[in-house]
Amino acid sequence: MGDSILDMYLYETNTLLEQLDGILLAAEEADTFSEDSVNEIFRIMHTIKGSSAMMEFSSLMTVAHRIEDLFFLVREKGMDIVPEQTRPDLFDMLFQAVDFFRGEIEKVENEEPLSQSIDHIVNKINSLIDKIQGNPGPSEEAPAPAEQAPAESASEAPAAAPAAVNEDYLYGIHAFFDEGSGMENLRAFMLITNVKDYCSDFVCSPDNVETDPSTADIIADQGFFVWFRTAEDRNAAIPGVKNAGSVREYQPVDAAKPAKEEPAAEAPKAEPAPAAPKADAPAKADAPAAKPAAGQQQHAKESLISVNLAKLDQLMAVVSEIVITESMVTSSPDLKGLRLDNFTKSARDLRKLTDDLQDVSMSLRMVPVSGTFQKMNRIVRDMSKKLGKKAKLTLIGEDTEVDKTIVDAISDPIMHIVRNSMDHGLEETEADRLSAGKDPVGEVILSARHTGSEVIIEIKDDGQGVDTQAVLNKAIRQGLATPDHDYSQKEILNFLMMPGFSTNTEVTEYSGRGVGMDVVKKNVADVGGTVSISSEWGKGMTTTLKIPLTMAIMDGMEVTVGDSMFTIPINSIQSSLKVGSQDVIHDPHQGEMVKIRDNFYPIVRAKDLFCMDKGRENIEDGILMWVEAGEHSYCLFVDELIGEHQIVVKPMPNYVNSFGVKNFGITGCSILGDGSISIILDVVNVYTAAHSAF
Amino acid sequence: MAQTEEVLFAREQEDSYNEQPPEIQTDKYLIFSSDGLMYGIKADLVKDIITDYAITYLPQVPAYVKGVINLRGQIVPIIDIRLRLGKPEKENFCGIVVEVEGNMVGILVDMVEQMVDVPLDAILPVPTNKGQAMVCGMCTLADGSTMLELDCELLLHE
Numbered sequence: 001m002g003d004s005i006l007d008m009y010l011y012e013t014n015t016l017l018e019q020l021d022g023i024l025l026a027a028e029e030a031d032t033f034s035e036d037s038v039n040e041i042f043r044i045m046h047t048i049k050g051s052s053a054m055m056e057f058s059s060l061m062t063v064a065h066r067i068e069d070l071f072f073l074v075r076e077k078g079m080d081i082v083p084e085q086t087r088p089d090l091f092d093m094l095f096q097a098v099d100f101f102r103g104e105i106e107k108v109e110n111e112e113p114l115s116q117s118i119d120h121i122v123n124k125i126n127s128l129i130d131k132i133q134g135n136p137g138p139s140e141e142a143p144a145p146a147e148q149a150p151a152e153s154a155s156e157a158p159a160a161a162p163a164a165v166n167e168d169y170l171y172g173i174h175a176f177f178d179e180g181s182g183m184e185n186l187r188a189f190m191l192i193t194n195v196k197d198y199c200s201d202f203v204c205s206p207d208n209v210e211t212d213p214s215t216a217d218i219i220a221d222q223g224f225f226v227w228f229r230t231a232e233d234r235n236a237a238i239p240g241v242k243n244a245g246s247v248r249e250y251q252p253v254d255a256a257k258p259a260k261e262e263p264a265a266e267a268p269k270a271e272p273a274p275a276a277p278k279a280d281a282p283a284k285a286d287a288p289a290a291k292p293a294a295g296q297q298q299h300a301k302e303s304l305i306s307v308n309l310a311k312l313d314q315l316m317a318v319v320s321e322i323v324i325t326e327s328m329v330t331s332s333p334d335l336k337g338l339r340l341d342n343f344t345k346s347a348r349d350l351r352k353l354t355d356d357l358q359d360v361s362m363s364l365r366m367v368p369v370s371g372t373f374q375k376m377n378r379i380v381r382d383m384s385k386k387l388g389k390k391a392k393l394t395l396i397g398e399d400t401e402v403d404k405t406i407v408d409a410i411s412d413p414i415m416h417i418v419r420n421s422m423d424h425g426l427e428e429t430e431a432d433r434l435s436a437g438k439d440p441v442g443e444v445i446l447s448a449r450h451t452g453s454e455v456i457i458e459i460k461d462d463g464q465g466v467d468t469q470a471v472l473n474k475a476i477r478q479g480l481a482t483p484d485h486d487y488s489q490k491e492i493l494n495f496l497m498m499p500g501f502s503t504n505t506e507v508t509e510y511s512g513r514g515v516g517m518d519v520v521k522k523n524v525a526d527v528g529g530t531v532s533i534s535s536e537w538g539k540g541m542t543t544t545l546k547i548p549l550t551m552a553i554m555d556g557m558e559v560t561v562g563d564s565m566f567t568i569p570i571n572s573i574q575s576s577l578k579v580g581s582q583d584v585i586h587d588p589h590q591g592e593m594v595k596i597r598d599n600f601y602p603i604v605r606a607k608d609l610f611c612m613d614k615g616r617e618n619i620e621d622g623i624l625m626w627v628e629a630g631e632h633s634y635c636l637f638v639d640e641l642i643g644e645h646q647i648v649v650k651p652m653p654n655y656v657n658s659f660g661v662k663n664f665g666i667t668g669c670s671i672l673g674d675g676s677i678s679i680i681l682d683v684v685n686v687y688t689a690a691h692s693a694f
Numbered sequence: 695m696a697q698t699e700e701v702l703f704a705r706e707q708e709d710s711y712n713e714q715p716p717e718i719q720t721d722k723y724l725i726f727s728s729d730g731l732m733y734g735i736k737a738d739l740v741k742d743i744i745t746d747y748a749i750t751y752l753p754q755v756p757a758y759v760k761g762v763i764n765l766r767g768q769i770v771p772i773i774d775i776r777l778r779l780g781k782p783e784k785e786n787f788c789g790i791v792v793e794v795e796g797n798m799v800g801i802l803v804d805m806v807e808q809m810v811d812v813p814l815d816a817i818l819p820v821p822t823n824k825g826q827a828m829v830c831g832m833c834t835l836a837d838g839s840t841m842l843e844l845d846c847e848l849l850l851h852e
Contacts, residue, residue, distance in 0.1 A: 321767045552717050610753030655773050655797050655850055656755060656762065664754040671764050679748040 010056050010109060011306065016044045017101055018371070024098065025377045028091045032079045042071040046103065052185075059118045060104050066125040067097055073132055086131050093124050095382070169203050169227035171234040173241055175250035176223045184219035185209040195226060195240040197499040199233045202226055225253070303378060312365050319354075319361045321649040324671050326354050331674070355646075363401075369448045369457070370398035372411045376418045376446055383422040389442060391426055393418075396447035402455045406547055410457065413520040416443060417459045417543045420517075425463035425541055436538060438462060451571075452527075457545040466535040468492045493533040497521045548667065554649060556670070557623065558642035558678060561606045562614030566638065566645060566676035567670055572683040574626040574633070576641055581619050594635055598628060604690040605637040609664070615639055629683040636686065645672070649680060664689040706799060712838040720811040725841060726803040730782045732802075734812070734833070735792060743806055744792040749787075763765060765791060772800040778830065778849065791827060796844040801849070810835060 021038045033653045045409045049064035074082065082090060084684040100121055102116055177187050186557070188209040195202065197202035205225040226241070228234040236251055241250050330347040373395045386492040399565050426442035445460040468489060475495040497517040522529045529547035556567035577596070584603065592603040603624065607615035616622040616639045624635040647670035652661060665686030671676050721739035742765065749761040749772055758777035762769050770791060777783055789800040817831040830845035 317767075324767065562752075612751070612753065650769050653769055653797060653799075655760070655799055656752060656759065658773050659755045659759070661754050662754065666752070666754065669762065669769055670751075671767065671769075675750060676763055677762055677764050677769065679750070680754070 006055070006108075007645065009051050010105060012051065013048055013101070013105055016048060017105070018096055018374075020044050020094075020098055021378055026376075029380070029633065031087060033074065035075075038071055038075045038079070042068060045071060050642065057104065057108065057114060059114050061100060063097060063118055063121055063125070066122055066129075067094070067429050070125055070129050070132070073129065081132055083131070086128065089131075090128060091120075093128055095378075096124070096301050098120060098448050105151060115522055121429050137347075140247070154484060162572070169229055171229070171231050172227045172253040172557075173234060173237065173250055174223050174253045175241055177219065184216040184224070185212065186216075188215070188219055188224045191224065191241060192226070195237045198240045199228065199237045200345075201233060201650065202228045241553065273296075273656065279586050285519065287365065307364075309365075312404075315361050316365065319358055321651075323354050323358055323648060326350060329674075333674075354676070358559075365403050365404050366401035366437065367408075368399045369407060370395075370527065372407055372414060373446055374446070375411070376414065376444075379415060379418055380422060380444060384442075385436075389420060389422065389426050389428070390440060391442040391444060394443060394445045397449045398443065400448040400450060400455065402448075402547070406527050409523055410545060410547065413523045413531075414457065414459060416448070416517075416520050418446070420465065421459060421461035421541065425461040425465075427464050432464075452481055455547045457547070458542055459545075460540065460542040462540040464531070465537045465539050465541050466493060467537060471495055483596055490534075491571055493535060495532060497531060540605065548649075554647060556647045556678075556680065557625070557644055559623075559638040560640045560642060562612045563608070564612065565642070565672065565676065566606065567645075567678045567680045568625060568627060568636070569680070570644060572627050572629040574628050577624050577626060577635075579619060579624055584619055594624065596635075602634045602690075603625065603637055604634055604686060606686075607637075607639075609690050627683045629687075632684055632687040634687055636681075636683075636688075647672075647678070647680075707794040716801075719814045721811050721814060723787050723812050723841065723843070724790065725810060726788075726837075727805050727807055728775050728803045731777075731837055732807070732841050733775075733829075733836075733844045734810075735790065735801075735844050735846065737809060738788075739792045739794065739846060741798060742791040742798060744791060745787060747787070747789070755794060760802065765798070765800075770798045770800050772802060774802040774848065775844075775849075776802070776804075792846055793852055796810060797844075797850065801844075809846055812841070 020041060023040055027033045027037055035492075040603075044053065045064045045068040047063050049068055052058075052064060053062035099119075107114055169393075175188075175191060177184050185206075186209070188206075189206070192204060192209070200239055204227065206212070209215050209224075226237070228237065238250075238252075253324070260404040260461075330351070337341070376395075379391055380391055383389075384391040421444050422442075423528045425444075427436065427438075430440040433442065443462050445458070446461070447458045449456055472481060472487060472492050472495070475492070475498075477484050480495055480498050481487065499522070517531070517533075523549065524531050524545050527547055529545055532546070533542045534543065534544070555570040557570055557573055559566050559568060579594055583594055585600065587593060592605075594603055595601075603619075606612075619637065622635055622637050622639050623641055624639075626635050627633070649668045649670055651668050652666065662682075663685060665682045665684075666679055667682040667685070668680045670680060672678050704826070720762060723734035723741050723802060725732055725734050727733070738763040744763070745767065747763040747765070750762055751761045752771075755808050758774050760772045760774050762771050764770075768784050772789060774783065784804065786805055787802065789802050790806060791798055791800045793799075812833050812835075817833045820829050820832055828845050828848050830848070831843035831845065833841045
């Protein structure tokens with residue numbers, strides 16, 4: 001079995017399960033299934049069943065099949081046939097089933113054997129089917145859905161009886177493949193190959209099976225026809241059909257007759273007798289029904305392709321090189337002093353195109369965080385049931401797009417923090433919340449937004465907050481803190497992110513193992529981000545993840561200090577100004593300040609902060625960049641202003657980062673048009689560094 | 695390099711296969727000198743040899759990190775091995791770019807000398823305590839001089 005088929009299967013099934021999760025959550029909210037979602041679930045189950053059967057994952061297939069049966073009933077009779085009191089069971093069962101699928105898929109991914117004991121879940125589904133049908137006896141349920149089928153197929157049965165595709169080939173064989181076997185077109189192709197061993201003169205319908213995957217549905221629906229010139233040829237070819245894989249049944253048909261029929265329901269193989277036209281095999285009744293939805297889905301899918309991330313990385317790297325090389329060419333010193341109208345015009349066009357190219361290639365890697373956020377819905381739901389805490393999850397800025405690698409890296413941390421909020425953050429009982437004057441239903445808010453160079457993800461709960469005294473006591477017990485030192489609130493909260501620290505004394509299923517926030521911190525740090533916690537006792541806790549956009553393009557202002565070039569992000573610059581020494585106000589600690597529009601702002605000298613040899617000393621000679629980011633606003637003193645550029649942010653090499661240059665506001669660098677390197681400054685960290693230095 | 699040495703090196707390179715049984719495995723080493731000592735780096739770690747690159751000064755890093763260079767679009771930090779080993783600094787610029795654990799790092803050396811094949815079992819352990827810092831093996835070369843194998847990982851991590 002080719003790995004690519006398996007990969008495809010895993011990818012497809014995972015996508016379907018995610019989709020299913022979303023539908024279920026929405027449906028549970030509404031406490032009912034809309035017609036669309038019933039159809040959608042039906043279709044998903046049908047696809048999983050089919051592809052699992054093809055991959056010979058029988059446990060998956062069986063469960064999917066039963067759920068399909070269940071939804072067949074729901075679809076036929078409407079949601080009303082599910083009594084109110086069994087609905088929670090239905091949802092629970094479906095969620096369990098999704099988990100079961102996920103578990104099995106994971107096993108497949110890890111090449112572990114699949115679990116064989118599916119009775120538990122199958123029984124659950126069966127008993128639900130019973131309840132819905134009002135049949136107490138479990139013996140009834142198995143055939144029940146099958147009985148429903150013919151009635152349904154009567155309305156939706158394939159309209160046209162098969163017509164011969166060619167007048168010369170009137171002697172046909174009509175074959176059906178195993179129900180739900182999937183990839184019917186390829187199975188048909190194998191059948192053709194088999195038949196060729198016996199007879200080469202034939203045509204088939206549909207005829208382009210090996211190239212057109214959409215024929216799979218037609219074959220599943222109407223069967224597959226092979227037409228021969230003579231009855232002898234046909235008889236000779238029958239063993240070929242018989243031996244082809246997955247052929248459930250086949251029969252000779254003659255196109256000359258107006259009605260060519262299929263065998264009755266469970267006909268054994270090779271039954272020549274014509275039967276009633278409408279009786280498509282009952283088990284197949286699902287196929288035509290699933291088709292309209294499947295058709296739409298397929299259409300949407302065809303406009304998407306999945307690409308290896310490594311290729312995108314490569315593309316991105318090449319594009320950034322092109323951008324740099326382009327500006328090397330257009331600002332080449334050889335051109336200085338020349339008047340080149342045509343060249344300038346072409347260069348401008350080129351610039352525009354490379355900009356577009358850059359935007360497009362960047363956008364390829366960007367995915368919305370909604371996928372990750374939606375998963376949290378499920379966690380909040382499960383935990384609120386398990387812990388008996390009512391809670392809702394509010395998502396803000398789901399469509400914020402971030403780099404794919406970042407999405408992958410933050411998924412686990414977010415999940416962990418949400419669990420923490422549910423487990424420890426929200427009050428144990430509703431009464432606790434009511435007495436604190438809060439809404440009895442707890443709220444967890446998950447938000448994402450862009451600032452200039454960062455994505456900020458906040459996980460906020462309105463629970464009891466962090467008991468800083470308890471945290472401190474524990475930190476002291478664990479030897480992380482010294483008893484007679486005064487710790488600020490922030491420092492105490494930082495203990496939460498120390499390895500092995502957990503305030504919960506008990507280990508629960510969800511959290512409390514003490515391998516928590518430190519792992520979160522590490523994961524986020526791996527993509528260059530930071531985690532900070534703020535909390536107010538009684539009001540809740542907010543965890544903020546700040547993650548830089550790797551490989552971002554940004555507008556920056558180039559400035560020089562001594563021989564070095566620095567880039568300040570444009571969006572943190574308020575303005576630049578020249579001041580004289582008489583405008584500078586000194587404070588007792590040798591600090592300098594300047595007054596701008598009725599406010600005083602501290603001055604940070606880049607030369608001193610970065611301990612540089614060269615650079616201007618006199619405030620008149622240099623220039624002040626008034627910058628603002630977060631709650632900090634100050635003036636950075638630099639030598640000269642060079643100009644505004646669009647730059648490609650390159651991260652500092654890991655080796656350099658290991659010296660903690662980030663804490664001094666050095667976030668990355670960029671390569672300028674002439675090939676030299678400019679260091680990108682992070683305005684906030686420059687301030688903190690300067691502040692702690694003074 | 696003196697002529698006799700070159701002859702010796704040539705012998706080392708070309709004849710080693712012919713004269714010695716093939717099962718003796720050799721590694722290629724790039725030899726460079728720094729402050730009068732000969733160091734060797736496994737040749738497959740070496741990505742490039744550079745001269746005359748403009749080094750961009752980096753603030754807030756130890757003095758032995760001279761800065762970063764732009765090597766065909768890649769940002770590569772440069773370490774001065776003299777300063778790293780606590781020796782006096784010398785004005786010259788000849789660098790070997792090595793890749794260690796996925797990180798590209800340039801090492802400033804006095805002079806890049808030669809490539810040699812060294813049999814694996816010729817690399818001897820460094821005597822403890824008295825060992826030269828950042829060295830993970832020693833080997834006597836065909837010309838009688840001693841090559842110190844530079845421990846590139848130690849160079850990065852300390």
